[in-house]
Amino acid sequence: MKNSPLALPKKPFSFHGGANTPHYKNTRQKQSEIMPCPEQVVLPMLQHIGKPCKPCVKKGFSVAVGDIIGKDTGHISAPIYAPISGKVTKITQVRLANGRLYDAVVIASDGEMRMSKSIKVPVINSDTDLIRAVHDSGLVGLGGAGFPTHVKIDNHQENKCDTLIVNFSECEPFITADNREAVENTDDVLYGIITLLRYLHVERAVIGVEDNKPDAIKALKAAIEKSCDEESRHICVLKLKSRYPQGAEKVLIKACTGRTVPPHKLPVDVGCIVMNITSVGFLGSYIRTGVPLISKRITIDGSAVSEPKNVIVPIGTPVKDIISFCGGYKEACGKLIIGGPMTGIAAPNDDIPILKQTNAVIALNKKDAVQPPVTDCIRCGRCISSCPMRLSPVLIETAVKMKNVASLNRNGISLCMECGSCAYNCPAHRPLVQVIRMGKAMVRNTSKE
Amino acid sequence: MEEILNISVSPHIKTKNTTARIMLDVIIALLPAMAAAIIIFGIRAFIIIADTVFAAVLSEYICRRVMKRDNTITDLSAVVTGILLALNLPVGISPAIAAFGAVIAIVVVKQMFGGIGNNFVNPALAARIILMSSFPKAMTTWAVPFYYKSGEVDAVTSATPFVIHNGGGEVPLKDLFFGTTGGCMGETCALALITGFIYLLIRRIITPVIPLTYIGTVALMAFIWQENVLFHILSGGLLISAVFMASDYTTTPINTRGKVIFGIGCGMLTFLIRYYGNLPEGVSFSVLIMNILVPLIERATQPRFDKKEERNV
Numbered sequence: 001m002k003n004s005p006l007a008l009p010k011k012p013f014s015f016h017g018g019a020n021t022p023h024y025k026n027t028r029q030k031q032s033e034i035m036p037c038p039e040q041v042v043l044p045m046l047q048h049i050g051k052p053c054k055p056c057v058k059k060g061f062s063v064a065v066g067d068i069i070g071k072d073t074g075h076i077s078a079p080i081y082a083p084i085s086g087k088v089t090k091i092t093q094v095r096l097a098n099g100r101l102y103d104a105v106v107i108a109s110d111g112e113m114r115m116s117k118s119i120k121v122p123v124i125n126s127d128t129d130l131i132r133a134v135h136d137s138g139l140v141g142l143g144g145a146g147f148p149t150h151v152k153i154d155n156h157q158e159n160k161c162d163t164l165i166v167n168f169s170e171c172e173p174f175i176t177a178d179n180r181e182a183v184e185n186t187d188d189v190l191y192g193i194i195t196l197l198r199y200l201h202v203e204r205a206v207i208g209v210e211d212n213k214p215d216a217i218k219a220l221k222a223a224i225e226k227s228c229d230e231e232s233r234h235i236c237v238l239k240l241k242s243r244y245p246q247g248a249e250k251v252l253i254k255a256c257t258g259r260t261v262p263p264h265k266l267p268v269d270v271g272c273i274v275m276n277i278t279s280v281g282f283l284g285s286y287i288r289t290g291v292p293l294i295s296k297r298i299t300i301d302g303s304a305v306s307e308p309k310n311v312i313v314p315i316g317t318p319v320k321d322i323i324s325f326c327g328g329y330k331e332a333c334g335k336l337i338i339g340g341p342m343t344g345i346a347a348p349n350d351d352i353p354i355l356k357q358t359n360a361v362i363a364l365n366k367k368d369a370v371q372p373p374v375t376d377c378i379r380c381g382r383c384i385s386s387c388p389m390r391l392s393p394v395l396i397e398t399a400v401k402m403k404n405v406a407s408l409n410r411n412g413i414s415l416c417m418e419c420g421s422c423a424y425n426c427p428a429h430r431p432l433v434q435v436i437r438m439g440k441a442m443v444r445n446t447s448k449e
Numbered sequence: 450m451e452e453i454l455n456i457s458v459s460p461h462i463k464t465k466n467t468t469a470r471i472m473l474d475v476i477i478a479l480l481p482a483m484a485a486a487i488i489i490f491g492i493r494a495f496i497i498i499a500d501t502v503f504a505a506v507l508s509e510y511i512c513r514r515v516m517k518r519d520n521t522i523t524d525l526s527a528v529v530t531g532i533l534l535a536l537n538l539p540v541g542i543s544p545a546i547a548a549f550g551a552v553i554a555i556v557v558v559k560q561m562f563g564g565i566g567n568n569f570v571n572p573a574l575a576a577r578i579i580l581m582s583s584f585p586k587a588m589t590t591w592a593v594p595f596y597y598k599s600g601e602v603d604a605v606t607s608a609t610p611f612v613i614h615n616g617g618g619e620v621p622l623k624d625l626f627f628g629t630t631g632g633c634m635g636e637t638c639a640l641a642l643i644t645g646f647i648y649l650l651i652r653r654i655i656t657p658v659i660p661l662t663y664i665g666t667v668a669l670m671a672f673i674w675q676e677n678v679l680f681h682i683l684s685g686g687l688l689i690s691a692v693f694m695a696s697d698y699t700t701t702p703i704n705t706r707g708k709v710i711f712g713i714g715c716g717m718l719t720f721l722i723r724y725y726g727n728l729p730e731g732v733s734f735s736v737l738i739m740n741i742l743v744p745l746i747e748r749a750t751q752p753r754f755d756k757k758e759e760r761n762v
Contacts, residue, residue: 021462173462263754334455341461348453362461369455375468375524376566381703392752394703412754420460427466428566434458 008236019421032310041316042353048140050076066116083294083314085114097345121290130199138293143276146357159268164205168277169247172340182216192284210242245419302362320350334369337362383422393422400439472525478645485638490540491597502531504551533573536635550576570740591631607631610684625683642688666716686732707750
């Protein structure tokens with residue numbers, strides 16, 4: 001650490017645009033429940049951004065909790081471990097919420113949850129050790145993106161990052177899984193942060209948290225206060241305004257450090273590492289126990305769910321099993337959202353499994369599943385004033401309609417992070433995110449030619 | 450689960466705000482001006498407003514039916530057009546002429562260009578100008594405030610503050626503020642219009658950029674030309690146009706830089722027409738001309754995110 005470390009921020013910097021989405025944090029105060037082992041789990045070989053894993057087990061293999069079943073195939077990839085003990089019944093293909101087919105390992109449970117002998121506590125003495133341990137843990141960005149964490153911290157070596165930003169804004173409506181992580185697993189979160197600071201030689205850590213989580217803020221502050229580690233003096237909890245999309249990477253960096261990530265640049269270019277709080281918490285527990293990423297805390301909520309709650313489930317558990325654990329559907333389900341309602345993906349059915357990066361399942365009833373009718377654009381400009389990237393969605397929509405790729409580029413379509421603030425705020429309810437995705441495909445196809 | 454669930458692209462929740470709700474807010478913001486018109490110019494003001502609103506909504510309904518398009522009268526935009534047109538007419542106008550204006554506004558200016566969001570000029574303003582050139586006499590016969598109390602119904606005419614001003618006279622500012630002068634029904638009472646403006650700002654229906662740059666430019670020019678600044682702000686159709694016409698979403702630039710240019714342009718044209726032109730009042734024409742320039746302003750002020758090298762190609 002340098003002699004004069006960077007000062008910890010006292011007040012957040014504000015950001016442009018956004019949306020006043022409702023909070024619906026119904027499960028904020030409820031203790032998470034651990035779901036009993038499901039009959040079978042389905043483990044798709046793509047649970048991260050990057051190259052899919054290759055199954056390293058065959059039909060009939062017997063596996064224990066923590067055995068590797070999917071080997072990473074490239075640098076940007078992360079291994080997948082057996083979350084339950086039992087027998088591999090088949091290697092099959094499943095369709096995920098994004099509509100594509102992937103190889104998947106299906107394990108039938110023997111109900112024993114036998115732990116693997118390969119689990120051992122990692123020994124960490126240097127940054128290389130830490131990066132290897134993170135790789136072996138199978139950790140990916142648990143906030144939803146699923147970018148392999150070891151790649152993220154590997155990059156930060158040469159880039160001289162000075163700030164670790166722990167993303168605890170959880171700005172999506174309904175989701176409280178991060179909130180529960182911070183309350184129930186405070187020590188691991190802090191241990192994770194301290195380890196990262198210590199071995200990555202980062203000067204300070206800022207936990208960016210929206211002000212609608214007072215209990216978690218209290219718990220984190222108390223834990224930092226109590227800690228005797230030298231690093232804990234360089235950690236602060238920064239209360240942010242509860243406004244969507246406070247947790248979007250670039251928005252959060254701006255709010256926590258005042259730095260603007262230039263177009264087409266990464267957080268490392270402004271000296272920041274951004275990690276989700278659940279990722280950090282998992283890292284803390286992995287370093288203590290050596291148990292790889294095999295389970296996940298999921299928020300189950302929405303108007304069609306009988307008992308909304310946070311559930312800790314083995315990865316690969318089918319959604320329908322978790323819903324039945326939550327008392328089943330209260331009324332007919334009209335829409336099943338994997339993730340939050342602002343950026344989540346609508347799933348075609350509830351057979352699909354939970355992945356590493358899944359943080360919520362929102363089941364809406366038939367009434368809430370229907371979108372309001374789309375009317376003509378009145379050029380009110382609300383999409384422009386709500387864009388955190390200062391784009392003009394209305395102009396992009398026109399350009400998509402005209403198939404004008406030059407105009408799409410001029411309007412910076414590639415900078416759109418699809419947060420959905422524009423589409424949320426549009427009084428004509430125009431499907432702007434959908435149109436922008438079409439536009440991005442247009443740009444991609446043109447550059448290929 | 451056998452059936453396939455509802456699938457759509459995110460976001461899966463949307464604002465409860467709608468176009469109709471925005472239009473309702475505009476109507477609420479116009480209530481003080483309508484009330485002032487009825488108080489100052491009598492029940493006849495109410496009849497004209499009802500007349501134009503009815504004509505506007507009916508012609509929108511028929512037009513959409515004939516064009517085999519979705520019915521849009523529930524978005525209330527035709528109601529707003531009807532009210533705005535009525536407020537820009539003298540109270541003595543014949544209901545038939547007023548209704549004709551409303552039909553022109555909806556059918557020719559709005560629906561023929563594709564309906565809400567697609568018209569290139571403000572329907573109410575364009576209709577007013579068409580009526581002014583078609584019926585110049587009826588459109589410039591102004592009733593005396595509270596004429597209805599005197600019992601006489603016909604031929605009570607007054608001059609607008611601008612006619613008085615250009616003839617060398619002065620109108621007390623108090624009359625301008627409370628609207629007890631001659632003029633169009635809705636434009637005379639500054640108090641009512643400012644109340645509506647504040648409501649629109651509080652409800653975040655409009656940003657103050659265009660009204661403030663517009664009025665500010667007129668005030669600045671009046672100051673430079675050594676005219677009475679307050680008189681220029683309070684008289685004529687400046688306030689109603691700046692608040693309700695020049696801030697119309699569809700016919701003004703969408704980003705702030707464009708809005709500033711638009712407001713300044715409106716202000717300059719208004720003052721130049723007032724000071725040098727033959728017309729006593731230039732507000733409608735100024736806004737209309739700037740409406741037509743909007744595509745050019747938009748092109749000049751569009752943000753550009755492409756790289757510098759590509760821009761030179």
